[in-house]
Amino acid sequence: MNLSLDTYTAQSQLAKYCRDGIAVDLLGLTPNRLSQYRxxxxxxxxxxxxxxxxxxxxYLPAEIWEELVYDFFSIHPCQNYQVWKLPKEFVDFVIDNNYAKKHEIHYLTDLLNFEWAEMELYNMADKPYNYGSFEGDIINDKIKFNPEFILLPLEFPIHIYPPTIATEKKGNYFVLLFREKESGKIQFVDLSVWYSFLIEQVSQNDLTINQILNYAPQLFSNISIDELKTNTILFIKSMITKKFVIAIE
Amino acid sequence: MIGLGYRRDFAEEFISGSIIKPDFVEVAPENWIGIGGYWKKQFNQIADKYKIACHGLSLSIGSPDPLDFIFLKNLKAFLKEYNIDIYSEHLSYAKCDNAHLYDLLPIPFREDAVTHIVERIKIVQDYLERPFIMENVSYYTPVAAEMDELTFINAILEQSGCKLLLDVNNVYVNSFNHNYNAKSFIDGLLLDKVAYIHMAGHLQISDDLIIDTHGEAIIDPVFDLFDYTAGKIQPVPILLERDFNIPEMIELQGEINKLKAITNLRWSKKHELIA
Incomplete structure (x- = not known):
């Protein structure tokens, strides 16, 4: 670096002031102008x-929202050169610093993750989209999903209810978000734990429904495999209609 | 050629071209690198219809921090994908101490800063394999300055070999905010280095301060300064910036027409979008 310590210090102090607002005494400033930068x-x-x-x-009380944004702005060094990805850093900051617990806003982490997932999915780079046929058997053949999706586990059903109601319904929830190929719009599907498990196994391990059904007794007691199989076939058919399932071969 | 900054707020208008008829569009590459889905499709339609120029936001050429070669790699691929000739950036810094600030901070006008920036411009030019164009920015206070703005800009242009994106509105804003003569400033620049011009509106927020907002119509004194400048340089592409407070499209086209009328009077040669 060719910069002198004086020059580096001036630049560093200005940048720091922009973030934390603590007054700095820099050489040659026009009075009352530095605040414009902050x-x-x-x-x-x-x-x-x-x-x-x-x-x-x-939904957050205004003073809590302001605290989160001010803290993030002054404490967190923003890393991404693309400003549209900054919200992800905000989510991580809020989680890492336990703001949900501090302010007893239990749904906060879920809500931020959910809202970011929608934005990330809407904007993210296109993934290879391998269209295929639907000539295979749902149970025994390989199912291909739209590759542009996020499977999100939640403690509060903020994808179904307003936060004030969702906060009273703590449990285990799963939501599938996927991007429609043609329109680019984001679809949301509320999932049971079984369908969430199924989507995870198909996408990550390339298993057939039949292979995944073998795990069902370990997940659920007193489960009727025949009934589960029937419901799963209906679920896959509905996901074909929604264009999340793009091939069965 | 008169271009217009592309914004998602009026993407459909760009694509239809029914009211807005720019000769080219300018985009910030950071807003488009790695974007997919709906906006990628829209952007591809724009790229099919218009020649594109890129004006960056986050290179941070004046930063004490190292250059971001991951960004530069992605940028280079983006410029290649869309066959973009012009890439310009701001003579400022937007990152310091490993933190992005997403705005244009004023560099201390100092000799060591000139040396630092000249070295970095050369690295960027070599890496991107194209001439680099630096924009004079508006600033609201000098910081630890040891020379004036004009000396600083000219030294960088001369030593780095880069070209100048002359933002005429920024000259006007700075001349008002720092009480100097805008035409004398234009006269003092290395005008043979001008490769591109930006024009924009601004907002006066107090008796002695104008903020470069890109959110208002261009005022007549800035058009006059543009006319004065155009009389002193060779034909170059002109870009109308409008980022906020978007008016009716016909008003923007009116500004484009006004710029075109001035260049038609001043310049007889065609000005292509080539760096």
């Missing part, structure tokens, strides 16, 4: 985060 930088961060999390912004 205002401009903060507005970029604030607007970005508000736009990424419209539900959280709406």
């Amino acid at each position: 205002r401009l930088v903060f507005n970029i961060i604030k607007d970005n985060i508000e736009n990424a999390f419209p539900i959280a912004y709406k």
